[in-house]
């Protein structure tokens with residue numbers, strides 16, 4: 001499918017897991033009513049974003065209320081659903097994990113955040129995901145009706161090598177559920193997505209929770225960027241659905257007209273996956 005409608009769900013997340021799931025299910029249905037066939041949720045959509053919440057809200061995959069909701073919503077609405085992220089528990093370890101569901105409600109991909117968000121900007125923000133989480137060690141793609149889609153989560157956006165490897169693997173779309181904050185969001189969120197899109201000549205989706213009022217405050221501004229690096233659609237801070245019609249001919253056009261991928265000097269440098 002070369003042209004399809006996508007919907008990014010900038011969900012308002014609260015401390016009540018079941019309310020978050022209900023609200024997400026409702027927005028998914030609204031997205032379907034708008035004609036979307038690829039729908040994506042934000043990072044940490046079943047819980048507030050914070051190391052003190054991860055263990056309490058963690059579920060094993062594919063068992064648990066969050067997977068149940070995602071599977072049912074994908075099936076009932078006959079859509080591909082990128083289930084944002086939620087804390088995963090596996091063998092007493094915790095991960096920040098994205099699941100993807102097909103229109104039959106089957107789990108078709110699972111990606112664990114590879115680069116944990118450990119930063120310290122004095123007087124602004126200190127965050128250490130590695131206090132409770134383990135990183136994932138695998139790149140993950142899925143097939144959306146003939147299109148290869150690569151997955152990353154939030155801080156992963158900052159690592160160009162990951163995006164480049166997905167390009168090398170043949171991706172035309174990268175999807176990043178993410179929750180940037182009020183310090184890094186205004187300066188980096190849009191720029192990073194445009195950079196990944198431009199460098200790799202592919203579409204990039206960034207899906208944030210809506211702005212909340214306390215704790216870790218999400219920047220919002222969920223965004224769709226095209227392979228020219230142009231922002232096609234962007235949310236403000238509140239809950240909303242960002243809808244965009246994606247034309248993959250744009251990827252082919254930019255790749256043909258500015259053929260940088262084949263012009264890389266891989267005799268001098270390269271980006272290599274080590275497993």
Ligand SMILES: NC(=O)CC(=O)C(=O)O
Nearest residue numbers: 117154155179180181184
């Ligand atoms: N929350 C993240 O993982 C990343 C982030 O906010 C940033 O890179 O800035």
